[in-house]
Amino acid sequence: MPLDDALAARMAEPDFWPVYLFDGDAPDVYDEDAEDQESHVARFQLGGGFALVLDLTLALEYVDLALAAPGLPQPVTVGWDDQAHFHPHVMAWPELDLLCRAVSLHDPELRHPGPMLALLCRFAFLTEGDDLDGVTPLVDAAFGLMRPGDGGGGVQAETRDWFDLRDLRGTGVVWTSRADGHRAVDQHGDDGLPLYSLRAPDSEDFPFGAWSALLAHARERMGAAAGDRTLRAPAVRQALDRCSAPDGYEHLAPLADALAEAGYTHPVLMRAVAQPSHRAEACWAVETLSGLPQGELVPRWFGPSPLSGSESWRLSLTLPVAGRPWRFGQQVAGELSTALQDAGLGRAEVGGSMSRQEGDGYVHVEDHLDLLIRDDLAVGVTIVARILHSHGAAETAILRHAGKGDEVVPLRRPN
Incomplete structure (x- = not known):
């Protein structure tokens, strides 16, 4: 188990x-x-x-x-x-x-x-x-x-x-x-x-x-699962051909009947065809029984992926916090993440911080926030700029594309 x-x-x-x-x-x-x-x-x-x-x-x-x-x-x-x-x-x-x-x-x-x-x-x-x-x-x-x-x-x-x-x-x-x-x-x-x-x-x-x-x-x-001789029965092949079409998931019941009539007994594949927990389970089972290449039937049954053409950008935000309230960076990260998630555009979180020694102690001077923006970089950056300007932090904060060195993303005040 x-x-x-x-x-x-x-x-x-x-x-x-x-x-x-x-x-x-x-x-x-x-x-x-x-x-x-x-x-x-x-x-x-x-x-x-x-x-x-x-x-x-x-x-x-x-x-x-x-x-x-x-x-x-x-x-x-x-x-x-x-x-x-x-x-x-x-x-x-x-x-x-x-x-x-x-x-x-x-x-x-x-x-x-x-x-x-x-x-x-x-x-x-x-x-x-x-x-x-x-x-x-x-x-x-x-x-x-x-x-x-x-x-x-x-x-x-x-x-x-x-x-x-x-x-x-x-x-x-x-x-x-x-x-x-x-x-x-x-x-x-x-x-x-x-x-x-x-x-x-x-x-x-x-x-x-x-x-x-x-x-x-x-x-x-x-x-071995696909090589059973019962799968060569004409009625089974005809049923598999129907199930291999774009609307094949509508013909699973006749396939289950044909497999049972032919004496096919593999419990996992029979269950996947007759009582699938999800259409995707029946899909890979039909692929296997038909001898189709792995993954070939999935696009026929499900169509284009909602993620096709999607893009994402990873950005790093340096946020000076000296003189700011305690946990200011966490507050800003929370507001950014909520706003980006509400817009369906990504998320933000604190990824690190920096302190400097002053006298006998250390002073927290800046936080580093990791941002993920999806699908629309311009709108995502506008959201980031709006929140930073609302805190009077946009003038000192620095937004960069992660891993791109000195390439700075402007934080213009939204209209």
Whole structure:
């Protein structure tokens, strides 16, 4: 069982996902009096001795992902996420989707999309060639099932946050083959989000051979599920052809009947067709049964991704606070975040501060705020300028594009 009762119950609590995803507005769950801070372990078994082991310590904002595989004496860390020295870029999106599908076939209790995808997507990232039309519905379904009712008619907030943090398209990230034939990832250039991965071509810390074997084992499981001879029955093929059309989800009931009549018995795929928890679950099941390439049917069933064409900008705001009220920086960050979120344009949070020594003590002189603005940079900057001018802080504050050196964004007074 991948999720023990304690973790399953914790995931159902309202504060779990904000805390797990390091949401700036998440409540503080650190207990300074506790000998051991709250931690949980989830093992996603693939069979054959393969498993992904997720170890999370919520209070310390630390999440570790390890690989267990034949030949490894113990699970080996392949990536981790925290608020300091993170290395979360473990796998390409198609690898995560493949592993979730294969684990679901092995463990009927773990449906896909569902908890595995929601928990592990922080370790997957997008690179050139990844089609958002085939990605967004699965991620959105996973978070929607974990946090029902939070979609607000658009994509889940968690889906958009994941996209903002893990979209490395256009940042010079490339997949390469090492001399031993295993895939590695590298980044050429510094435009956009940086790559932090143990899977670099010259890495001695990543278990390349075991990871390749994991993916090969997952593909074997998928192939075995799709190779059943009953799937060649004419009535089944006709039903699958109808389900492979853009309106194919309307024909799932006849497909379920045809599979049952032909004697197909795989419990996970039969359930996904006959009683899907979400349309996305039926979609990957039909892909598998039809022998379609992974992800090909998703855009047909779901259409263009709401995130297609989306952009985001990361900015750094230096805010002098000497002579200001206590927690002035936190107040401004809160107002900025509320205004940007209300406009659907992003968020803000305090990322650091600076003090200088005066006499025998130190004086707090400035705060550094991290801002994320989505889709409309000009409107987002206008909101920032308006709030700073309302506090008389725009004349001394400095707004820059993060990672762009001295490129300053003007904070003009709104009309």
